[in-house]
Amino acid sequence: MIPINEIILEEYKKYKQTEKQFKPLIEKTREKIKNLSDEEKAKVLFELYISKGITPDLIVDHIPEKFYELLEKHRQKSKAEKHKKEIDIDVSKYKPTEFLFWKDTFLKFCEANLLGIEKDYAIFDKTVFYPTMGGQEHDTGYIIDRDSLVYLYKTGQYSKYNIPFYKDVYEYYKDYQYKKEEIVFVRVIDVIKKGKVILHKVDDIEKLKKIENPVLLIDFDRRLQLSRNHTAVHIITGIARKLFGEHIWQAGAEKKYEYATIDLTHYKNLSDEELELLEKEANKIVMEMRPIKKYFLPKNEAEKRFGFRIYQGGVVPEKILRIVEIEDLDVEACSGTHLDNTIQVGYIKILASKKISDNTIRIYLTTGNQAVKEIIKRDKILKEISKITKTDIDNTPIAVKKFFDNWKAMEKKYDSLLKDYFRLIQEKINNGEYIIKVSDSLELSDLIKLIKKLIDLDCVVLYNKNYAVGVKCKDQIEKLGFRVRESKNFFIGLIEDHK
Known part of the structure; x- marks a missing residue:
């Protein structure tokens, strides 16, 4: 089932968020186009949609027809740019391969x-x-x-x-x-x-x-890996539709040797728990050894039997379609190389997921030998963290959290010490001292934090044995023995450039 209420609520949240984020710009644009012709309005609305993603319905009640014409021209131009990359070879004299x-x-x-x-x-x-x-x-x-x-x-x-x-x-x-x-x-x-x-x-x-x-x-190793990744994309599409709703549609996919990506229409990004469930259910399909059929059908017959779901990768402009069918899961018109049985895919490992547009998510995955390599790599990282934190692997998350909690506490304490140090610097400045020696334990980043608070002064230099920073005091930094480099609002002297 399609979770209509959830989708509507999510879309309403996005709508209100966009409206709030761009409210000043929306109001300004409304005022700007108030007295423009429909054609001029369409141009402004189109530019705003392309550059900021602001839909015209947020600005006007009636969307000019010209807006849709401009949008279609933009899409056609993008397609034309893509086709330009094709090689210029006339193959009309050759019979079909x-x-x-x-x-x-x-x-x-x-x-x-x-x-x-x-x-x-x-x-x-x-x-x-x-x-x-x-x-x-x-x-x-x-x-x-x-x-x-x-x-x-x-x-x-x-x-x-x-x-x-x-x-x-x-x-x-x-x-x-x-x-x-x-x-x-x-x-x-x-x-x-x-x-x-x-x-x-x-x-x-x-x-x-x-x-x-x-x-x-x-190179059959490459062929097999590409076929595994491609078949896995079909499995993930079918499982995602069963788990998250019939609104799931494949908006695009890439099948490379190392990994594959699949873009799915979905109103929100997937949580870690949802990705785990998706991976688990996909691998169940693999282990069930479901047969994968590949055959040709006339276009009309294919559409009649399976509906327009077969066009997951886009409409195919052929009278005869090649159909790839995974038993009781997924049927698509597809030109790719596919396996004969899901068991041949090997393990499917979902690597990551991210939102790439308002209603589209991208899932990264790999399979077979590449999945094994990825699992081994992640296992090595986990073991290394376990070794560093001196805990067994099961307790590593607790140890890492404790480490970061301590690090944050130390950082907070360090910031407090820097504030105290800044007060001492201010006292010296109030006493007429502008070339100030600071602790050698302070890093360049610390000195920069301090000098940024003094940016309005006419001249001040903070230095230790390693670094120097100054406001409008280039000569004084050079006299201290540093070669000066200019930053945006201040000067920096580094020990490796020492004369």
Whole structure:
């Protein structure tokens, strides 16, 4: 169920908070636009919305139609800027690439025919390489001559060239007899999709031309981690909707090798307890070994069967949709590489959560080996804190709290001592002393705190054996043997610059 009352209350709080925060600006803007035309009003309201996030309904009762036109132009401009980054290559002469990564996420290699070379990019009739799309990063790997691959595998020299060894690839070529021992390969460093054609950016285009029988070989460790992170994003989306309400919608996602992010529409940030519950329930789905189906459906049929929930990552402009379905949890139109079963995700670790806009939160997560690394890293930090505080791990939070309580008490006491010290300085100034020696135990930050209280005086210098600070007394600081550096309202002398 959607918690309507809770959402309305939260939105009302935000509305009143914004109104209170920007009240002077809102009143000033109301007065400013009172006699303007609708077009001029719209421009002012639009600029305020973009720069401050103040919605026009806080300022006017009737929002000019021009405001929405300006907003749409702004969105289109943002889209255009994004598309500018695309490479300028015409692929119309090439037939569509066969996407083998959709047929089998675990397929590590394929033989392919080179159709053409465009700039630093190679185009093949088929590929196992996944391009950057749908928020998921691209695969990396190698294009290697078949003889070179078999020679390296059979002689055990693959590690010398950092070529990954895969048992299934070895089994496939075990009866193949290589004809030459020359090692020819290039690294695939980027993969992009233009229309229905996949382009592979390589690190040496001239060497690519020497490859007679190309074998496309992906870095499967990277593929597996990206697939785990992507599948975890779908699991988190489904669980979040069940836990927090049907209003939850995926507003965006990024699937990188180290971690993934998912942006969810929600009226408030998640508490630590809610994040713990989300992680716990997500890992239950993993352990339940739910099958993950990947199949194609006509757009109309997919919408009829599953509704518009399938467009979590945005509407897909295709007549045939690729559907990814996690049993009894989540169904989405998705182009990413996904696993066959939730158990293959490994552990899902939620790293953090933050609010990125008024009604959107961002969750950071990682999975599998990266999750294990993160857990080990955090465990090491906890053990180090336990060692420093000389307590066992279970009692570390109590020890840390005690440490900070003591630190705050000491800081308060120190501030009190500084106040007493300032009174002594004032007495010396009242007695006509302006070049004042202070305790060597005082740090530069302490001296700066003290001098800021004396900023209106014509000339005063506080110094010890390490530092000097002064107001309008540059010459006097130099006479004390310090080389002077100018700050905003005073001068500083440091011992490391001592003459």
